[in-house]
Amino acid sequence: MSAPAADFHAGSAELWPRSLLARLDRLREGTVAMGWAELRKLRHDHLDIFTRSVQPLLWLFIFGTALRHNRALSGGFHDYRAYLAPGVMAQAALFIAIFFGLAVIWERDVGQLQRLLATPIPRLGIVLGKATGAGIRALTQAAVLLTVLAAAGIAIHWNPLDVAGTLVLLVLGTGGFACLSMIIASLVRTRERFMGIGQLVMMPLFFASSALYPLSIMPQWLRIVARVNPLTYEVHGMRQLLLGISSGGTLWLDFAVGSLFLTITAGIAAKTYPRAIL
């Protein structure tokens, strides 16, 4: 009796890491496939990415210029436009991400979703691939914004590590918000309701964060809301890297919150996504 049991254990111990690796490999393949398709779509539609890049510039040069010398809004920092830059970078990406779920509803309506769910691609791979797509869009916008910042002579840290860290935070946050959007889309299922809820979610996320102004000028209740808002940590980390200013938190916490946010929303989205076809 004991010999076969021992064999069984030995066998399963050997099998387990191999199957885990195989599963991770399938996840990677699926994510790459979805990300690849998103990248290709983007290449067929450069105008889209260009028009979307205009909005953060308007915030920066109209809103930012009007309030340029307001030290209260910038938490004491000398140039409000520089202070605002990481905020509008994150905000522009949030706009893309929060309406990303609309694609889920569209793909359900035309039949792509049913088709995709009947292939061996892991559900988590679909979701992570879509999140990658949102991240890529955010990166192209960020590239435009950074170029304009350099041309306008707005002083930020151009250290490659600081910029790279900023972009990592941006991609984590954007991916997380894109997953959140996919969760909402797979639950509400109609375009009209989704648009309504999207607006409802986006405005508080934006205004109850440190994107436009520091937490220190907010009343206590709003500060609590902003503290549980992942956008606050995203922008905080970006500001610390690009401007060297911090409102108290630490950089590793910003990265940890971004990673955790993406992990949790992607996990939930992978569960709710297949329900969208019903």
Add this chain to the structure above:
Amino acid sequence: MSAAASAVLVDGLVVRFGEVEAVRGVSFAVAAGEVFGLLGPNGAGKTTTIRVLTTLLRPKEGRALVAGHDVVREGLAVRQAIGYVPQAISVDGALTARENLEFYARVTGVSGSERPERIAVVVEAMGLASFLDRLGRTLSGGMLRRLEIATALLNRPQVLFLDEPTVGLDPTARRVVWERLEILREEAGTTLLVTTHQMEEAERQCERIAIMDFGALVAQGTPEQLCDEFGVAALDDVFSAATGHGIDEGGTLRNVRAGRRLSRRLG
């Protein structure tokens, strides 16, 4: 027919959406290499049955095997063994035909080294060479259908599910699609499970037929057997003889709306 010889085996399948019983105890078997038609009006439960067989829906009762794998317990194995072309348009209009093929080769797990050859084979089989670099949204209905079928063949499926493959197509495009499917079956031995509500098409193309009405199977057999059984000359009359009503009477507002939207898009 034994389970081993069946490409698809459905036994006592029940699917409920809340109070509504969409599929009510359906059983049938499809032999390997066969062209099997699932017939019935809109809302009869054909698409729901296909969604169970493609692992998109879980049945409330009964069980189903596809290519020898249980659709509930071995979903991944089933998804690896099948191709599925849903009724609505499933290729991405924002990608070219070639990119759609590349994409589905990737998601169905065709390795990078095999991809070019697999793609070349399906391009030849479905006759896509002339429009490979056009965006999906610029293709005609017939081109789209052939492209969709091609993307579903990249993983060399044992069973190919086609949900209303010729709806919204003009007679010429319809004939081309069927000619291509016929060649596919002869050369690769792929089992085809096709839904349609066109009796005349089913009679011409399917070796065996199961007729569904209000979620239940009301008759099955070869077209000749069905005509004999109900004492009618053409399959067209079998449906009304078996159910007591015409095939165009079923369906809901939602089905009609979806059908019209699809025809408009396919133009």
